[in-house]
Amino acid sequence: MLEAILLSAKLALLSTVLLVFIATFIYLVLPKQGILQNLVNTVMMLPLVLPPTVIGFYLLLFLSPQGPLASWQLAFTFEGLVIGSVIYSLPFVYQPIRNSIMAIENSHYELAAIMGAGPLDRFFSVTLPLAKNGFIAAAILGFAHTLGEFGVILMIGGNIPGETQVLSVLLYELVEVGDYASAHELSALLLLSSFCLLLLMSRFSESWFAKESANPTFKGGRN
Amino acid sequence: MREVGVSTSGLALKIDCEINAKLKLIIDETLPAQGLCAIYGESGAGKTSLLRAIAGLNIYSEAYISFKGELWQDGARFKQTHKRNLAYVMQEANLLPHLTAKQNILFALKRRNQRDQKSTCANADFQKVIELMGVEGCLDRYPVQLSGGEKQRIALARALLTKPDLLLLDEPLSALDDNRKAELLPYIELIKSELQSCILYVTHSKRELAKLADRVLMVEQGRYTLSEDIYSSLFPRNTALAKEVVFAAKVAAKESQWGMQVLDIAGRQIRLKDSGEKIGSIVNLCISAKDVSLSLERPERSSILNLLPATVIALQEMPDDFSVDILLDVSGQQLWASISRFSVQQMSLELGLNLWVQIKAAAIVA
Structure with a gap:
């Protein structure tokens, strides 16, 4: 069981790091209006409504020995799981990042430009600090969602201990073989960790600065 | 400058x-x-x-x-x-x-x-x-x-x-x-x-x-x-709507015991609050039409210190049917006074009339 826990944690951590970079990159390069933006946004929302098995099925087709990406040899490997997780959890990371960046007032960027900051400088000195909570919330949500995924992993990863057997897949197997005691432990662990992650996220999903301006003493006055 | x-x-x-x-x-x-x-x-x-x-x-x-x-x-x-x-x-x-x-x-x-x-x-x-x-x-x-x-x-x-x-x-x-x-x-x-x-x-x-x-x-x-x-x-001088004019004056002396300074306007003296200008420097006074009142005779024992002789050079009735703006010549400089039509009637103001202006307040602007 420990092997599965570590594998799940590794998968979730790696996917989260990739997702934050990919989501930020997509937001930055995507035009802010027009048909292309609508199309890409819609495609990225698909994992929210599609059964995970559908995504898993298409991924399997692409990655299988007969598929176009067969040479990468990713089917039934940990790397294949990472690709599947990134695609499946993308909307959960993209949306909070997009919302928090969009909430930044244009006047802050103008101010930074007046103070001599160029576009890249503005990203690091204005966008990142002001959207910080959005990024944290996105990372937590992406991590929790990857921990909990099942369908995609079963389709493209199978059930290989130490390689693709993550917590949710192990739980399925334990129930199949009738080991209810272990299944209870594992379920309780997943339930508790998900609850804690969501609780942590709610601390960041509201803007720190919104709270700050509503109640100036929130942070204890001057630091 | x-x-x-x-x-x-x-x-x-x-x-x-x-x-x-x-x-x-x-x-x-x-x-x-x-x-x-x-x-x-x-x-x-x-x-x-x-x-x-x-x-x-x-x-x-x-x-x-x-x-x-x-x-x-x-x-x-x-x-x-x-x-x-x-x-x-x-x-x-x-x-x-x-x-x-x-x-x-x-x-x-x-x-x-x-x-x-x-x-x-x-x-x-x-x-x-x-x-x-x-x-x-x-x-x-x-x-x-x-x-x-x-x-x-x-x-x-x-x-x-x-x-x-x-x-x-x-x-x-x-x-x-x-x-x-x-x-x-x-x-x-x-x-x-x-x-x-x-x-x-x-x-x-x-x-x-x-x-x-x-x-x-x-x-x-x-x-x-x-x-x-x-x-x-x-402060265009040719329109009656301009209620403020700028008036040049020279700082002549200080009266520190009263906190005042004496300003010289073409040989006449007025007193204002001392705001630190140097003696001998030329200052610009900003004077609002509402702060100027008129008197036919030189008033004695008034709390208003600043009296200057003036001549009426124009009368302009204001659209509010109540007030009249009077353009005055004070030793070559122009000044507006805003007074009521009633006062114009009482004082029989007309062009060329010589009278006294009392300046109730003036701000030094430069």
């Missing part, structure tokens, strides 16, 4: 475009590279649009902007805001919310020094400006923990420290109440004397303007005209 003529090395502005269906922005002037130029006009006349165009925040296609021989915009050729050597203090929201006041100042200072490849600003310099602006106690606070006046002073301190060649001030005092405004006005004067730069200052207040400006850009319906003679632009 006021240079005559235009220098080609200053700020050249040539813009002719439509901001929206109702408003145009038309200007073709070159401002000298030094001195404070006020921008004066109605709200919604396009003053902020002009400053934003100069800063490169609004991009108009039909625009030519150059500063000190450096091209900032020529149609589509465009130098980005962060590469322009300027500072811009707006009405409010001049600080980044996630940085403390000090970090906000250093943000600009660091980038300016990098760009100009200067060493960082000397610590002594920093301390001096912080003290000048009276913001020592605010440095470690975040903008939400600062008052409106403190935020503006931090922004002004930043503008001073970065020593820009061009400083844009868009009503930096407008978000403040009158007391705060009066408190901060000396700081603007300080910036003017500390920085040998070109300063554009948007204001609605004639008094602020008369106190600070070397020249004025008057804007009407988005159309700008530059005038080097601010007094005749601001």
